[in-house]
Amino acid sequence: METPSAAEPGRSVIFRLGWERYGLPLAAVLEVLDSPAGALRPLPGAPDWVAGVLSHQGHVRAVVRTAALVAGEDRWSQAATGQIILAELGGERLGLLVDQVEGVEVIRTAGPAREDGRRHAWHHGVLVILLDLGELARAIDTRARSGGQKL
Amino acid sequence: MSLSARAFASHLATALAPLAAGLAGFQAWPGERAHAALVGLGAGLLAAALVVALALRQAGRLAQRLETQAGQAQASAGTLTRLAKQVNVSAGEISRSMEELSRGAGAQRQLIEQTSALLGEMARSIERASRSAEDAARSSAEASAVAQSGGQLAGQAVEKMRGVFQQVERYAQRVFEFGERSKEIGNIVRVITEVAQQTHLLAINATIEAVRAGEAGRGFAVVAEEIRHLAENTSRSSERIARLVEEVVAGSQEAVQAAQASTQQLSEGREELASILDALKAIVTSVTAGSDRVQIINRLAREQIAGAAETVRAFDNIAQVAQKNSSSTVGALQAAEAQSNTLLEMTQQTALLGQMAASLQAEAARYRRAEIQDGNAERR
Numbered sequence: 001m002e003t004p005s006a007a008e009p010g011r012s013v014i015f016r017l018g019w020e021r022y023g024l025p026l027a028a029v030l031e032v033l034d035s036p037a038g039a040l041r042p043l044p045g046a047p048d049w050v051a052g053v054l055s056h057q058g059h060v061r062a063v064v065r066t067a068a069l070v071a072g073e074d075r076w077s078q079a080a081t082g083q084i085i086l087a088e089l090g091g092e093r094l095g096l097l098v099d100q101v102e103g104v105e106v107i108r109t110a111g112p113a114r115e116d117g118r119r120h121a122w123h124h125g126v127l128v129i130l131l132d133l134g135e136l137a138r139a140i141d142t143r144a145r146s147g148g149q150k151l
Numbered sequence: 152m153s154l155s156a157r158a159f160a161s162h163l164a165t166a167l168a169p170l171a172a173g174l175a176g177f178q179a180w181p182g183e184r185a186h187a188a189l190v191g192l193g194a195g196l197l198a199a200a201l202v203v204a205l206a207l208r209q210a211g212r213l214a215q216r217l218e219t220q221a222g223q224a225q226a227s228a229g230t231l232t233r234l235a236k237q238v239n240v241s242a243g244e245i246s247r248s249m250e251e252l253s254r255g256a257g258a259q260r261q262l263i264e265q266t267s268a269l270l271g272e273m274a275r276s277i278e279r280a281s282r283s284a285e286d287a288a289r290s291s292a293e294a295s296a297v298a299q300s301g302g303q304l305a306g307q308a309v310e311k312m313r314g315v316f317q318q319v320e321r322y323a324q325r326v327f328e329f330g331e332r333s334k335e336i337g338n339i340v341r342v343i344t345e346v347a348q349q350t351h352l353l354a355i356n357a358t359i360e361a362v363r364a365g366e367a368g369r370g371f372a373v374v375a376e377e378i379r380h381l382a383e384n385t386s387r388s389s390e391r392i393a394r395l396v397e398e399v400v401a402g403s404q405e406a407v408q409a410a411q412a413s414t415q416q417l418s419e420g421r422e423e424l425a426s427i428l429d430a431l432k433a434i435v436t437s438v439t440a441g442s443d444r445v446q447i448i449n450r451l452a453r454e455q456i457a458g459a460a461e462t463v464r465a466f467d468n469i470a471q472v473a474q475k476n477s478s479s480t481v482g483a484l485q486a487a488e489a490q491s492n493t494l495l496e497m498t499q500q501t502a503l504l505g506q507m508a509a510s511l512q513a514e515a516a517r518y519r520r521a522e523i524q525d526g527n528a529e530r531r
Contacts (some may be wrong), residue, residue, distance in 0.1 A: 011362055013355070013359075026359060026362055029359055030359075031356055031359065032352055032355050032356055032359070034348075034349075034352060083352070101352070101355055103351075103355060103358075103379055103383070104355060104358045104359065104362070104376070104379075
């Protein structure tokens with residue numbers, strides 16, 4: 001599947017982490033799943049940014065704490081409940097644990113990139129941080145290497 | 152005048168003799184008639200002298216009897232005088248006794264009058280006490296009536312409180328039921344919310360699939376988006392309903408708690424009212440008993456008044472009797488004094504009679520002695 005550029009405005013899945021809203025390009029999203037209590041099983045010995053594993057349609061998918069990747073580990077103490085965005089990053093299918101998926105929106109007015117390289121957009125009066133899939137995949141690789149683990 | 156009858160007759164004859172001689176000397180008086188008259192006079196005088204002599208003789212016997220009778224009279228007069236003196240002494244004693252009796256009767260009368268006055272005062276005191284008892288009885292009866300009325304009012308209040316209590320209990324039950332229904336509504340809303348969330352999630356996934364389908368899924372993507380909007384609206388409405396239901400449940404819980412508190416207070420109030428009712432009943436019983444006692448006191452006081460009045464009347468009668476006794480005593484005293492005076496006078500008269508009898512006896516004795524001497528002289 002072709003991965004659209006983060007710089008181009010298009011359809012994004014809007015989700016919430018705490019009070020912040022993020023936009024993930026729809027092209028990377030396969031499905032949105034509910035994560036009721038007990039569905040997500042913790043993985044023994046896994047780093048903190050790994051929420052656990054999820055059995056979905058006969059496959060076991062790793063689920064990462066999105067907040068730990070995009071906002072820093074100390075900033076969010078994300079619970080294991082919420083919703084899981086099943087996405088494909090760098091040829092790997094994995095689950096992104098978010099607080100709540102709010103919908104699919106077309107972000108037309110994306111602003112210039114900030115110092116950290118992220119782009120922001122005002123959508124219906126709400127600030128949305130547009131995530132770059134490449135950046136997210138790199139962050140996961142970096143953490144996996146530093147932790148000596150591979151997803 | 153100690154002259155015997157015979158000597159008296161002799162003296163009389165001696166005295167009459169010259170008269171007869173004188174009369175005989177008057178034989179020269181002219182007329183036979185005068186002579187005859189004078190002779191007749193002399194004869195008459197002689198006859199009279201004889202009659203007088205006879206009378207003197209009879210007088211001598213009479214004098215003897217008189218002496219005897221005078222002696223007896225003197226003795227009787229002495230006895231009478233002695234008796235009169237004794238009677239006089241007794242009359243004096245009686246008089247003194249009567250005086251003492253009179254004084255005693257006066258003192259008794261005063262005491263009776265004082266006692267009667269005291270009894271009258273006591274009767275008035277009892278009457279005042281009776282009036283006070285009547286007032287107390289009236290007040291007691293009024294208090295009893297008020298207490299009974301209070302007891303009835305308290306009973307009515309208790310009944311009303313029971314009604315209010317039952318109403319509050321029913322109200323609490325209804326509020327509780329309302330709260331339970333609200334919880335049921337909350338459960339339903341929770342299900343609706345979950346359905347809406349699921350619908351929302353399905354709509355998102357439908358949108359994702361439609362986008363993936365490209366042009367073929369464009370129409371479906373629009374429908375999925377509308378469904379997602381509806382699910383979002385439903386979810387928002389469900390959240391609002393859930394909040395409202397939570398508020399209603401909280402309110403109903405507060406109302407139930409308030410009703411339970413009210414029920415508790417009403418229950419306590421009912422117990423207090425029951426205690427008050429019991430206390431009022433006890434007061435009614437006590438006041439009624441007090442009223443009965445006061446009525447008994449009143450009746451006893453009336454009986455005492457009647458008894459005191461009768462006693463006063465009896466003492467008045469006694470006072471009247473004492474007054475009469477005193478008057479009678481005074482009368483008896485006066486009668487005794489009069490009797491004493493009469494006795495004194497009688498004693499004096501008796502003494503005089505005794506003296507007269509003694510004189511008569513002495514005269515009769517002299518007359519008797521002269522007559523005896525004359526008789527002896529004649530016999531010699």
